[in-house]
Amino acid sequence: MKKKYKSKINMLQEIALKGLAEGKYDSVIKIINKIIEFRPKDASLFYNRALAYYGKKDYPHAIEDYSKTIRMDPKFEKAYNNRGLVYFEQGNYDWAIEDYNNALKINPKFDKAYYNLGVVYYIKGDNRNTLTYFAKAVKLNPNYDKAHYNLGVAYLEKGDFLTAIRHYSRAIACNSKNEHAFFNRGVAYSGIGKTKEAYKDYSNAISINDTYYKAYNNRGIILAKAGQNQLAHQDFSKAIACKNIDEKAFYNRGYVNKKRNQLDDAFKDFCEAMKLNSKSTNVKHAFQNFTQMSLSSDPTKKHVGLMYQYQGENKKDILKLSKKVQLTGDESYIIYNRGLVYYCHNENKESIASFTKVIEKDPNDDKAYNNRGTALFNGDAMKEAYKDFSTAIKINPENNKAFFNRGLLLCQKGALKDAIKDYMSALKLDPKSSVLHFNIALTHYYLGEPEEAVQFFTKAIRLKPRDDTAYNNRGVAYYNMGDMDQAIRNYEKAISLNPKTAKAYYNRGLVNAKNGNVTQSVNDFLLAMKLPKGIETFNMGVVYGFRRKK
Secondary structure, X not given: OHHHHHHHHHHHHHHHHHHHHXXXXXXXXXXXXXXXXXXXXXXXXXXXXXXXXXXXOOHHHHHHHHHHHHHHOOOOHHHHHHXXXXXXXXXXXXXXXXXXXXHHHHOOOOHHHHHHHHHHHHHHOOHHHHHHHHHHHHHHOOOOHHHHHHHHHHHHHHOOHHHHHHHHHHXXXXXXXXXXXXXXXXXXXXXXXXXXXXXXXXXXXXXHOOOOHXXXXXXXXXXXXXXXXXXXXXXXXXXXXXXXXXXXXXXXXXXXXHHOOOHHHHHHHHHHHHHHOOOOHHHHHHHHHHXXXXXXXXXXXXXXXXXXXXXXXXXXXXXXXXXXXXXXXXXXXXXXXXXXXXXXXXXXXXHHHHHHHHHHHOOOOHHHHXXXXXXXXXXXXXXXXXXXXXXXXXXXXXXXXXXXXXXHHHHHHOOHHHHHHHHHHHHHHOOOOHHHHHHHHHHHHHOOOHHHHHHHHHHHHHHXXXXXXXXXXXXXXXXXXXXXXXXXXXXXXXXXXXXXXXXXXXXXXXHXXXXXXXXXXXXXXXXXXXXXXXXXXXXXXXXXXXXXHO
16 A cells, blocks of 8 residues: 555656646646645655746745755755745845855855856856856856856956957857857957957847847947948847837937938937936937937927927926927927926826817827826826726727826725736836836735735846835735744845835834844834834834733
8 A cells, every 4th residue: 555655656746847847837836735745754845846936936935945945954955056046036145145155065066056156246246256156167067158158248347358258159159049148249349349250249149039139239330330321220220129128229220310311210219218218328418419409400399399208207308308498389299298398397287288188189199198197196086087097098008107007096096906907917018117016016915915915026126126115015025924034134135225214124123023032123113213204102112012021
């Protein structure tokens, strides 16, 4: 009978391992849960279940299972290394370093742990340790293409182009399909003036990945400098067509259009560049150039209007330029842009009136509906705002701002599940928005779903690593899950990023109080009360209450 059960368990283990390889994580977790009932002290089972949780990005459960594995088998170096990977994904870099080093204490020839240390030190901006640990990884494994590639990245940033080229070449020799190695080697070649080699590498990167917008952009720059404006324009346009872009391709195409005397197109490109990144030095130059051209050669203010329309959230520049020009007239674009100016000046009534006129002229203008909805929302006209956001979405289902704004409104009304649906729709259209991830996390928390909240706060932190509020709120979510260690680590990270955040001190005080650390909790509450928006003093009574019960 025992042999029969043993045979079935072994068969289930094989199915689970196969499921891991195929990415069938939910079924793997179910199978391993069954096996654990028969083998509750088998560390490898908890390790494999952690792999499945990590695969489905359920980081809290992955950490829990890796930690159980380590408690059962303190010499399990892969568990330390993999728990370090989870901490890294959460943005907890110091904890990741600690785990990678623990793995190396057990196995000093663990090349992946050295590589992971190189990655985390690179993220922390420690170039010396980055180079040291990647070098140790390639010494142990000379064909470690990822380590060679990252050494190339580190040397490129250091300005050592020749050494960077050597490591990129080695990475390419190990993996000829690595388009990033070709691209970065092209950048290094450009750095030493070898334009032909750079052009060839950018072309190789594009042949591997025909949606590699940076390669199109950089090849376009080479062509533009060579006076090949038509070909450069084609490359910049291909870069823009890739969609997942930054402001550079629009900026560069704008200048090419200017050289070609295509001023309308140049204005539009500069506007898009400003919309994508108003803080870029290049974009600021484009804005200055744009403003100068608008004021000197655009008596109708048509291009000033375009600038407003394409600006998006860049209110400061709208206010700055609105002082220089008067947007008068009854053309739709002038009325629309006047509405934006009113909105930026917090004159909601006038803003609503302007967007209403635009809608009367063009009932299918989704941006006008969204902007009028925002002005209505600011004026607490919730019902009318909801209607406008919904109309904007109906006209244009890809209007991510309308989904986001309607989500905010629903959240304020307490319709949290509907709010999440709208946020998720916006997220599909704008997957790199840290604000969206943060708001989704917060809404899950309000719904009493702290595990989901942790996942989205973690994604928000990945996109915006210095967001102390996200760390603080992730700590609150962990607190509600009963994971005090993770809660206090997150509060400490929030404090390290912003020592003047009262909430993080207060929350750390709650954890210390719960753990019976009375002195530390009192200190935390005192620190919180000294800061702006400090915590109410009744919490001191809570702490002293714990003391009296002892």
